[in-house]
Amino acid sequence: xxxxxxxxxxxxxxxxxxxxxxxxxxxxxxxxxxxxxxxxxxxxxxxxxxxxxxxxxxxxxxxxxxxxxxxxxxxxxxxxxxxxxxxxxxxxxxxxxxxxxxxxxxxxxxxxxxxxxxxxxxxxxxxxxxxxxxxxxxxxxxxxxxxxxxxxxxxxxxxxxxxxxxxxxxxxxxxxxxxxxxxxxxxxxxxxxxxxxxxxxxxxxxxxxxxxxxxxxxxxxxxxxxxxxxxxxxxxxxxxxxxxxxxxxxxxxxxxxxxxxxxxxxxxxxxxxxxxxxxxxxxxxxxxxxxxxxxxxxxxxxx
Amino acid sequence: xxxxxxxxxxxxxxxxxxxxxxxxxxxxxxxxxxxxxxxxxxxxxxxxxxxxxxxxxxxxxxxxxxxxxxxxxxxxxxxxxxxxxxxxxxxxxxxxxxxxxxxxxxxxxxxxxxxxxxxxxxxxxxxxxxxxxxxxxxxxxxxxxxxxxxxxxxxxxxxxxxxxxxxxxxxxxxxxxxxxxxxxxxxxxxxxxxxxxxxxxxxxxxxxxxxxxxxxxxxxxxxxxxxxxxxxxxxxxxxxxxxxxxxxxxxxxxxxxxxxxxxxxxxxxxxxxxxxxxxxxxxxxxxxxxxxxxxxxxxxxxxxxxxxxxxxxxxxxxxxxxxxxxxxxxxxxxxxxxxxxxxxxxxxxxxxxxxxxxxxxxxxxxxxxxxxxxxxxxxxxxxxxxxxxxxxxxxxxxxxxxxxxxxxxxxxxxxxxxxxxxxxxxxxxxxxxxxxxxxxxxxxxxxx
Ligand SMILES: Nc1ncnc2c1ncn2[C@@H]1O[C@H](COP(=O)(O)OP(=O)(O)O)[C@@H](O)[C@H]1O
Ligand SMILES: [Mg+2]
Numbered sequence: 001x002x003x004x005x006x007x008x009x010x011x012x013x014x015x016x017x018x019x020x021x022x023x024x025x026x027x028x029x030x031x032x033x034x035x036x037x038x039x040x041x042x043x044x045x046x047x048x049x050x051x052x053x054x055x056x057x058x059x060x061x062x063x064x065x066x067x068x069x070x071x072x073x074x075x076x077x078x079x080x081x082x083x084x085x086x087x088x089x090x091x092x093x094x095x096x097x098x099x100x101x102x103x104x105x106x107x108x109x110x111x112x113x114x115x116x117x118x119x120x121x122x123x124x125x126x127x128x129x130x131x132x133x134x135x136x137x138x139x140x141x142x143x144x145x146x147x148x149x150x151x152x153x154x155x156x157x158x159x160x161x162x163x164x165x166x167x168x169x170x171x172x173x174x175x176x177x178x179x180x181x182x183x184x185x186x187x188x189x190x191x192x193x194x195x196x197x198x199x200x201x202x203x204x205x206x207x208x209x210x211x212x213x214x215x216x217x218x219x220x221x222x223x224x225x226x227x228x229x230x231x232x233x234x235x236x237x238x239x240x241x242x243x244x245x246x247x248x249x250x251x252x253x254x255x256x257x258x259x260x261x262x263x264x265x266x267x268x269x270x271x272x273x274x275x276x277x278x279x280x281x282x283x284x285x286x287x288x289x290x291x292x293x294x295x296x297x298x299x300x301x302x303x
Numbered sequence: 304x305x306x307x308x309x310x311x312x313x314x315x316x317x318x319x320x321x322x323x324x325x326x327x328x329x330x331x332x333x334x335x336x337x338x339x340x341x342x343x344x345x346x347x348x349x350x351x352x353x354x355x356x357x358x359x360x361x362x363x364x365x366x367x368x369x370x371x372x373x374x375x376x377x378x379x380x381x382x383x384x385x386x387x388x389x390x391x392x393x394x395x396x397x398x399x400x401x402x403x404x405x406x407x408x409x410x411x412x413x414x415x416x417x418x419x420x421x422x423x424x425x426x427x428x429x430x431x432x433x434x435x436x437x438x439x440x441x442x443x444x445x446x447x448x449x450x451x452x453x454x455x456x457x458x459x460x461x462x463x464x465x466x467x468x469x470x471x472x473x474x475x476x477x478x479x480x481x482x483x484x485x486x487x488x489x490x491x492x493x494x495x496x497x498x499x500x501x502x503x504x505x506x507x508x509x510x511x512x513x514x515x516x517x518x519x520x521x522x523x524x525x526x527x528x529x530x531x532x533x534x535x536x537x538x539x540x541x542x543x544x545x546x547x548x549x550x551x552x553x554x555x556x557x558x559x560x561x562x563x564x565x566x567x568x569x570x571x572x573x574x575x576x577x578x579x580x581x582x583x584x585x586x587x588x589x590x591x592x593x594x595x596x597x598x599x600x601x602x603x604x605x606x607x608x609x610x611x612x613x614x615x616x617x618x619x620x621x622x623x624x625x626x627x628x629x630x631x632x633x634x635x636x637x638x639x640x641x642x643x644x645x646x647x648x649x650x651x652x653x654x655x656x657x658x659x660x661x662x663x664x665x666x667x668x669x670x671x672x673x674x675x676x677x678x679x680x681x682x683x684x685x686x687x688x689x690x691x692x693x694x695x696x697x698x699x700x701x702x703x704x705x706x707x708x709x710x711x712x713x714x715x716x717x718x719x720x721x722x723x724x725x726x727x728x729x730x731x732x733x734x735x736x737x738x739x740x741x742x743x744x745x746x747x748x749x750x751x
Contacts, residue, residue, distance in 0.1 A: 180433035186394055188447040188498060189422035202437050 016142050031152045038151050042094035063278040064270040076259040083252040091233035099158040099219045107163045111170020132164040140229050154226025162218035169211025173204030209272030216264050323534035324368040329400035331361040331386050337398045360386040362558040373535045377545040378555030384538045388506050392425045393417045422451050426495040430507040432487045434479040441475040447498030465497040485516035505537045588672035588707045596706040597687045597696030610646040618731040621724040633692040636660045640726050664688045682722045
């Protein structure tokens with residue numbers, strides 16, 4: 001009796017092996033693309049001197065949240081530089097950016113599909129539940145087999161792990177758009193594509209941005225785990241500190257992760273609710289321009 | 304049953320030029336097997352018989368809306384009004400039956416053709432305005448034109464004229480959230496008007512507004528309709544609004560149209576107990592307006608007609624008061640029999656010296672409840688005058704009481720003329736004969 005067990009693991013293993021053999025070229029291709037993207041982004045971040053990157057980050061912080069946040073950004077990034085984790089931090093940032101951008105590029109269309117079709121929603125939802133509940137480590141194993149050691153398995157595992165909130169919140173945002181407003185689009189003869197573009201997406205933007213924010217944060221947390229499969233960067237340092245019981249190194253890399261996390265979170269959150277200093281400046285400019293135009297006085301003119 | 308499931312759109316009256324929208328045996332059922340529900344209902348099952356299958360929201364609705372008409376669909380919440388109106392422009396499919404808009408059958412046409420019909424022929428105003436919150440007022444108003452493919456400069460120019468028309472001049476660059484509810488609905492109305500379709504659907508368009516604004520919007524809608532000649536299908540749960548706006552009213556109950564008629568017909572000749580009860584529960588004094596109960600003015604003379612004409616009118620109609628009009632037909636006041644008699648005896652001819660201004664004047668849309676007090680305070684009928692002070696009709700006290708109490712005023716064709724005569728016919732005739740002078744006769748001859 002006790003000898004019997006369902007060989008679920010074996011089945012999946014066989015399946016993965018079969019996939020590796022049959023679709024090897026597909027995975028090689030994906031590997032090539034993802035690797036290229038990562039190398040490119042990493043180069044852009046690492047190649048310029050640190051002060052250029054810090055200045056750009058501070059400028060982004062200023063535009064998104066104001067001068068206090070810009071100062072905080074400079075201090076935070078300076079701290080990373082001070083503990084000599086700059087290159088690792090930039091590599092991590094590159095991993096996060098590439099993984100997030102791909103995850104977002106996949107999850108938003110999926111979310112739109114789920115919002116438009118109840119059937120698609122019913123299929124996608126349990127899959128997302130599954131992907132999100134599965135312990136993140138588990139993705140690393142097949143990813144490692146399919147893409148071999150390096151950044152790529154880490155990024156792919158990150159994408160799968162981080163995608164779910166992007167899909168969910170996109171669907172939620174679009175379904176949450178006032179039904180009457182969508183009906184108004186239909187009633188005036190707008191095409192479904194036009195309604196999506198001019199009504200549903202703009203009105204769902206805050207929710208979708210909240211999803212993007214979550215995708216980025218999940219990516220960051222996963223990228224550290226991905227250090228285990230050779231993704232290197234801060235994750236690699238943390239894994240190394242674990243194996244060497246190096247408390248100092250562990251915390252230094254950990255702080256760098258926290259600083260990146262705070263920066264990415266605050267910036268994307270500010271973009272999400274649309275209330276940014278740069279937005280306010282642009283609005284003020286627009287308002288003063290329209291106020292400058294002569295507008296006729298309000299008159300109760302009706303027929 | 305075949306009559307219900309398939310009906311030809313080529314029936315002669317569907318393409319008749321006077322019919323803007325035609326609904327032919329419309330059914331809409333929500334549930335797993337809508338067609339089965341419709342079949343059962345068409346075969347005689349009631350709405351509750353098929354309740355286990357789902358909701359029959361609209362049952363066998365047929366009507367024709369004439370061009371330039373305001374057609375009101377009235378019913379309690381849940382009676383199927385919104386479902387019905389959404390089938391007219393194809394927002395929702397019909398389960399069975401056909402809809403024709405401007406001669407085109409819009410049921411079962413392709414999505415693309417349907418969009419074309421919506422762009423060109425039928426637009427809509429929504430209960431909660433449904434404006435695009437991220438666009439300015441002018442861009443909202445221009446939305447329909449944008450979808451029609453009109454260039455930006457041209458559509459903004461056109462939208463601006465509509466903005467002026469609906470009384471929002473100066474707000475073109477504001478965002479909808481900066482506007483009050485009434486103003487937002489003006490934008491909604493403007494958007495529908497700008498699209499320049501013949502037919503306007505309005506689903507509880509004024510229900511979300513507070514009562515004062517609502518009245519104002521109703522009045523403006525009527526003015527706009529008169530100016531632009533649109534066909535309007537207006538949904539409301541408010542009998543008062545229905546009575547005020549509707550040229551004709553369709554009363555809905557539990558998905559069925561139970562009566563279609565003019566406001567007066569609905570009120571005075573309800574088709575069944577339901578409608579009767581519906582209108583009975585209503586405070587008639589608040590629903591009915593001066594227009595709907597006023598009587599034509601019979602005892603009336605122009606100012607220049609002179610006292611003898613006034614006196615003769617009083618004698619013929621057996622009343623003690625006549626209404627006097629200015630040259631331009633505007634209301635000048637009233638004269639009483641004793642004053643006129645004195646004047647005739649004295650040989651004076653200028654009616655102006657004895658005109659009294661104690662008659663109450665009201666506008667046509669005054670609710671009856673507001674007529675009670677002035678009516679009680681005086682024996683004079685209330686004068687109903689329009690914005691230019693022209694006398695439209697009068698409301699004698701008897702008429703007012705009868706209308707509020709829902710009893711018929713007269714037993715026959717005899718008009719009610721108030722107040723009754725105080726001087727006998729013979730006395731007046733004698734005086735008219737005794738004072739007759741050639742000059743006066745000539746004057747009267749010219750008047751006649
Ligand atoms: N999408 C829907 N699905 C199921 N039932 C609906 C739907 N829309 C409306 N109904 C039902 O149809 C009936 C009529 O609704 P509606 O047309 O909105 O009424 P009204 O506008 O007169 O208040 C109601 O019982 C409502 O619950
Ligand atoms: Mg409704």
